[in-house]
Amino acid sequence: MLRRAWLVGLLGGLLGSLFGATLASEAALAQSSEQYPTRPVRIIVGSSPGGTADTVARLLAVNLAERLGGSFVVENRAGASGGLAAVFVAKSPADGYTLQLGAVNSHAIFPALTKDPQYDHIKDFAPVSLISTSPNVLMVHPSSPAKTAADLIELLKRNPGKYNYGSAGIGSSQQLGMEIMLQSVGSKATHVPFAGSGQLIAALVSNNIDMAFDTMTTAVPLVQAGTLRALGISSLSRSPVIPDVPAVAEFIPDFEVTAWNAIFAPAGTPQPIVDKLSSAIAAIMRSPAITQRLSELGTTAIGSTPAELSDRVARDTRKFAAALAAAGIAKQ
Numbered sequence: 001m002l003r004r005a006w007l008v009g010l011l012g013g014l015l016g017s018l019f020g021a022t023l024a025s026e027a028a029l030a031q032s033s034e035q036y037p038t039r040p041v042r043i044i045v046g047s048s049p050g051g052t053a054d055t056v057a058r059l060l061a062v063n064l065a066e067r068l069g070g071s072f073v074v075e076n077r078a079g080a081s082g083g084l085a086a087v088f089v090a091k092s093p094a095d096g097y098t099l100q101l102g103a104v105n106s107h108a109i110f111p112a113l114t115k116d117p118q119y120d121h122i123k124d125f126a127p128v129s130l131i132s133t134s135p136n137v138l139m140v141h142p143s144s145p146a147k148t149a150a151d152l153i154e155l156l157k158r159n160p161g162k163y164n165y166g167s168a169g170i171g172s173s174q175q176l177g178m179e180i181m182l183q184s185v186g187s188k189a190t191h192v193p194f195a196g197s198g199q200l201i202a203a204l205v206s207n208n209i210d211m212a213f214d215t216m217t218t219a220v221p222l223v224q225a226g227t228l229r230a231l232g233i234s235s236l237s238r239s240p241v242i243p244d245v246p247a248v249a250e251f252i253p254d255f256e257v258t259a260w261n262a263i264f265a266p267a268g269t270p271q272p273i274v275d276k277l278s279s280a281i282a283a284i285m286r287s288p289a290i291t292q293r294l295s296e297l298g299t300t301a302i303g304s305t306p307a308e309l310s311d312r313v314a315r316d317t318r319k320f321a322a323a324l325a326a327a328g329i330a331k332q
Contacts, residue, residue, distance in 0.1 A: 033272035037070035044075050044089050045101045046082025057101040063284040082106030090124035094268035102264045108316035113171045115331045128263040129281040130304035135235035135258045136177050137219035139228045141207040149232040149251050156187040164190040166200045166209040177213040177234050177257035179327045184252045216298025262309050
């Protein structure tokens with residue numbers, strides 16, 4: 001009985017110590033989260049300076065610093081459709097001081113295009129917030145017989161394989177948008193990939209390709225000048241930037257192929273820090289000044305919860321993997 005009492009006492013002491021240690025750890029984590037950030041936070045961008053993603057990241061960095069205190073610094077690591085930035089962040093300490101401005105390319109498309117991306121875009125990251133979405137614009141040359149999206153759909157249905165389309169490269173959102181549209185209407189067209197948006201637009205303006213999707217930032221000035229004709233946008237609803245241009249979804253139900261930017265942290269980042277960042281980003285994205293500035297860039301401010309971003313990544317991963325497979329694009 002003495003031995004039993006001794007064992008019970010020892011077990012009680014151990015449990016008490018463990019419980020006390022857990023409470024102390026939770027208290028320390030809560031205090032650390034309240035004080036976060038206490039040193040500079042890096043936002044890694046997977047593209048070169050000057051682009052839309054870089055501009056969005058720098059706007060976000062300035063506003064996070066104002067709202068949370070501390071310093072938020074943008075660092076560009078371009079390459080592999082954002083894959084280099086993703087690998088760097090995935091292997092960084094999970095402490096909230098290294099974040100990625102990820103995109104649809106790095107977190108939905110690139111993993112379906114390569115056999116060894118060197119990161120798992122779902123398991124290696126903690127979703128923080130969907131920052132913004134950007135639709136592409138479906139455009140043709142002004143001499144095209146297609147005056148509306150309905151006209152183009154009818155032409156494609158009647159003449160499978162007759163027409164071609166351009167994109168900014170294999171696996172780009174421009175190509176995937178067109179492939180999903182073609183698959184939706186039961187048609188085919190020849191893909192003509194270019195080395196970026198500049199070459200794509202030059203070919204479309206010179207009437208060397210029949211049609212293409214491209215970003216709002218690129219498309220809107222050309223459409224407003226009458227250089228190209230806009231037939232539709234790839235978001236579910238019309239854009240206030242070009243309200244007279246219908247959504248392709250008005251002709252093909254549920255059609256949506258949009259580019260997006262989002263903030264991710266390394267997997268294992270303390271949830272209180274993730275939640276603190278997510279709440280701050282949501283408030284920033286709701287501010288009229290940020291909403292207006294992003295609208296000027298052809299982008300819609302969002303600011304989501306971590307769960308909503310996780311759902312978006314999973315949904316787009318499935319959608320684009322299916323589109324790539326249907327287009328016969330194998331992993332390289």
